[in-house]
Amino acid sequence: MTGEEQTGTAIVLGAGMVGISCAIHLRKRGWDVTLLEKTKPGAETSYGNAGVLSRGSVLPMSYPGMVFDIPKILTGGTDAVRFDFSALTRVFGWAPSFLKNGTKARNRALSVGLSALVEHCVQEHEALMEEAGATSHLSKRGWIKVYRSEASFEKTAFEREMLDHYGVRYAVLDPKDLAELEPNLEPIYAKGLHILDTASVDDPGALCAAYAALFEKLGGKIEIGAAKAVGEAGDSATVQLDDGRALAAEHIVVALGPWSGGLLESAGANLPAFEERGYHRHYRAEGNATLNRPINDVDGSFVLAPMAAGIRLTCGVEIASFDHPKTPKQLEAVLPKARQAFPLGDTTEDEPWLGRRPSLPDSLPAIGKAPKHDRVWTCFGHHHIGLTTGPISGRLLAEMMSGEETIIDPAPYNPSRFA
Numbered sequence: 001m002t003g004e005e006q007t008g009t010a011i012v013l014g015a016g017m018v019g020i021s022c023a024i025h026l027r028k029r030g031w032d033v034t035l036l037e038k039t040k041p042g043a044e045t046s047y048g049n050a051g052v053l054s055r056g057s058v059l060p061m062s063y064p065g066m067v068f069d070i071p072k073i074l075t076g077g078t079d080a081v082r083f084d085f086s087a088l089t090r091v092f093g094w095a096p097s098f099l100k101n102g103t104k105a106r107n108r109a110l111s112v113g114l115s116a117l118v119e120h121c122v123q124e125h126e127a128l129m130e131e132a133g134a135t136s137h138l139s140k141r142g143w144i145k146v147y148r149s150e151a152s153f154e155k156t157a158f159e160r161e162m163l164d165h166y167g168v169r170y171a172v173l174d175p176k177d178l179a180e181l182e183p184n185l186e187p188i189y190a191k192g193l194h195i196l197d198t199a200s201v202d203d204p205g206a207l208c209a210a211y212a213a214l215f216e217k218l219g220g221k222i223e224i225g226a227a228k229a230v231g232e233a234g235d236s237a238t239v240q241l242d243d244g245r246a247l248a249a250e251h252i253v254v255a256l257g258p259w260s261g262g263l264l265e266s267a268g269a270n271l272p273a274f275e276e277r278g279y280h281r282h283y284r285a286e287g288n289a290t291l292n293r294p295i296n297d298v299d300g301s302f303v304l305a306p307m308a309a310g311i312r313l314t315c316g317v318e319i320a321s322f323d324h325p326k327t328p329k330q331l332e333a334v335l336p337k338a339r340q341a342f343p344l345g346d347t348t349e350d351e352p353w354l355g356r357r358p359s360l361p362d363s364l365p366a367i368g369k370a371p372k373h374d375r376v377w378t379c380f381g382h383h384h385i386g387l388t389t390g391p392i393s394g395r396l397l398a399e400m401m402s403g404e405e406t407i408i409d410p411a412p413y414n415p416s417r418f419a
């Protein structure tokens, strides 16, 4: 503690994994908290992800050599990233700062902030799961990245170096090891990288719902409504709602995931927010086939994750405008490759789910006071790992707002770093 602890009234905007976690951690510190949500808790990005609590995500998304992949991305030559021309104007503003981080030196620098977040991811979730009665969703069997050739595996040398550097435990698997761990995976892989410290959940949406119920049990209030604008004046902050209402508190936290950038603009706090769209669809496993943990086929550009609802197939990044209609071409392209890997039966859904990963160019979230503000805070930008890092981010933000000593150094996530 710093001796200047404070509590008060707070409104947290957005009940995804990140906002719910902020709300719980503020409430635990005595804050009077309202969680404002447009639809229902955990129904958007935090619902549809691959369920991986990715302890090994210590590197940013802009990787060394990515710049040389741009022609392939622009011409549809890869299933990992699909570019749609609806995003052309915005991408011109965003891509240079994103690509600038794709050097080993920048990756190393950014890994400090990423590793600090993921280091605590499983313990922070477990603590909340215990309190929420939700431990049944957790599996601690790691996840496996699989490679179709030795050459492809060799490209992971830098990643392995960084995992070693941060003490993340992993095992390199040969085909025999893979067959023992995942007997229903077809023998098409040359190598696997089993990230042992990673965990997974079988229903991210249900986990969010359980955390939201915990928040209410702790005395928090959930309000349904859509925020339209935020601002602050004197000793209070205000959120205007679509339906004409206005809510005020001493502090407001913007945790709207991919919707955060737009709302922050209303407060004159412009951050380089971008959305990386992605899809999922569930399939039945044929016969008695099972998958014991999520599998990431790196060459195939897909993840297969065992979920309560079936096997969830997720695909890579689609760069398109925010409201561009669903174009699940990547999902269609990876399905045959996924069927080569695992006996997938019929889909259980009429159409694929679309979500938007909330991203910033350096792959670090923005946690702290919004630029030029004292009473508007942000907690968003968790890109591919927001399910993983929601609870630790919520705790960090609540500690900062409460004037406590923080569990990790908040400096890398300063929202004003882009100024």
Ligand SMILES: Cc1cc2nc3c(=O)[nH]c(=O)nc-3n(C[C@H](O)[C@H](O)[C@H](O)COP(=O)(O)OP(=O)(O)OC[C@H]3O[C@@H](n4cnc5c(N)ncnc54)[C@H](O)[C@@H]3O)c2cc1C
Residues within 6 Å of the ligand: 013, 014, 015, 016, 017, 018, 019, 036, 037, 038, 039, 040, 041, 042, 043, 044, 045, 046, 047, 048, 049, 050, 051, 052, 053, 054, 225, 226, 227, 228, 255, 256, 257, 258, 259, 276, 277, 278, 279, 280, 314, 315, 355, 356, 357, 358, 380, 381, 382, 383, 384, 385, 386, 387, 388, 389
């Ligand atoms: C295909 C895919 C796979 C992924 N896999 C993983 C994974 O395995 N592991 C992992 O850690 N991460 C994964 N992610 C990323 C992760 O899902 C996100 O980083 C995370 O869910 C972001 O959480 P959030 O709370 O910031 O946003 P959200 O979950 O989107 O929450 C934002 C909330 O704000 C609400 N809202 C929006 N506008 C308003 C408004 N105006 N007023 C009030 N409320 C509003 C929304 O309804 C929503 O509930 C994946 C993402 C995708 C797309």
